[in-house]
Amino acid sequence: MSQNKINPVLKSTLELGPVLGFFVAYLWLKDERYTLSGVAYDGFIIVTAAFIPIFLLAMGALWWLTGKLSKMQAVTAVMIVIFGGLTFWLNDERFIKVKPTLVYLVFGGLLGLGLLRGQSWLQMVMEELMPLKDEGWMILTRRFMWFFFAMAAANEAIWRTQSTETWVYLETFGFPVAVFVFFMVQSKLFSDYALEEESPQNDP
Incomplete structure (x- = not known):
């Protein structure tokens, strides 16, 4: 569609x-x-x-x-x-607090499954936004997989040890900022593996 x-x-x-x-x-x-x-x-x-x-x-x-x-x-x-x-x-507020953990685990697990099959399932979702060479997609997918697992672990640590208010602040602002910073850190990868635009060929 x-x-x-x-x-x-x-x-x-x-x-x-x-x-x-x-x-x-x-x-x-x-x-x-x-x-x-x-x-x-x-x-x-x-x-x-x-x-x-x-x-x-x-x-x-x-x-x-x-x-x-x-x-x-x-x-x-x-x-x-x-x-x-x-x-x-x-x-029981624990259910909504564990939701981000499971979301991150699902996404990380799916990316890991794709990598085991030698595929970048991230590329299937985001290829139109970031045209990269296949090797770049595999590297980015691997990094995203570990990032999602790290976010899942962070959410578990935060909601189990901190107050509800702290968790709400981090869920609303902290995790989105972490995603933004993660993307910024990948700027060199985006540059190194960007697809070169094909130059138009003139007819003889």
């Missing part, structure tokens, strides 16, 4: 808006408690439950406007529904 062009600001709003909204709502309601059907819920649980339909609406709008969702966005949406739903249903 071809991807339609949309306003970059609107695209960023749909992608980042729900996460930033979750962060703001958490800061607002983190110290509150609510009773629903005789069950007491912390503000974090309520914010998590509200985040699920908002995120799905944003992803649905993005899909409708662009005609496409990335595999990463689709997997993330499924994980949010499952673990966000379990968080509210069982009134």
